[in-house]
Amino acid sequence: MKLGREFLSFAAVGAAGFVVDVAVLYLLAPLLGWYGARVVSFLAAATATWALNRRYTFADRRASDASVLREYLGYLVTMLGGAVVNYGAYVLVLHWASGAWAPAAGVALGSCAGLVVNFLSARYLVFRAK
Numbered sequence: 001m002k003l004g005r006e007f008l009s010f011a012a013v014g015a016a017g018f019v020v021d022v023a024v025l026y027l028l029a030p031l032l033g034w035y036g037a038r039v040v041s042f043l044a045a046a047t048a049t050w051a052l053n054r055r056y057t058f059a060d061r062r063a064s065d066a067s068v069l070r071e072y073l074g075y076l077v078t079m080l081g082g083a084v085v086n087y088g089a090y091v092l093v094l095h096w097a098s099g100a101w102a103p104a105a106g107v108a109l110g111s112c113a114g115l116v117v118n119f120l121s122a123r124y125l126v127f128r129a130k
Contacts, residue, residue, distance in 0.1 A: 006057055009053075010053060010057050010115075010123075013049050013052040013057055016049070017045040017111070018107060020041075020044050020045045021042065021044065022103075022107050023041075024041035025038060025041035026103070026104075028041065029103070034094060034103055038087065041107075046075070046076055046079050046083075047072075050072055050076070053075075053122060053127070054071070054127075057122075074126050078118075078121035078126055079118055079121065081114075081117045081121060082114030082115070082118035085110070086110035086111060086113060086114040089106065089114075090107060090110040092106075093105050093110075094106055
């Protein structure tokens, strides 16, 4: 089933995005704090997942006449729904947990919480069938 394959691919790309997210978060936290760094790390992860989803998950659904910049900006805008859920889960984890791995756990929980919202947004709003 195509929908199932796309969802699994989207989830795998999300795992790669998680790595980007956590790496940027821990790199920038000393400069921006855990909350400011989280905003930048989300943007880095969203950029990485857009590129990977564009190339692999939804390659056959891309509109050939669409501007790459327009598609990218559309992807970022549609990911905001999942981003709100994602960031909310992250903040809750930071308030409830402590330790060096609490921010990574917050990113992981947030990513899982936003997965379905982001998949549906990407599939039906950004990478619509030709």
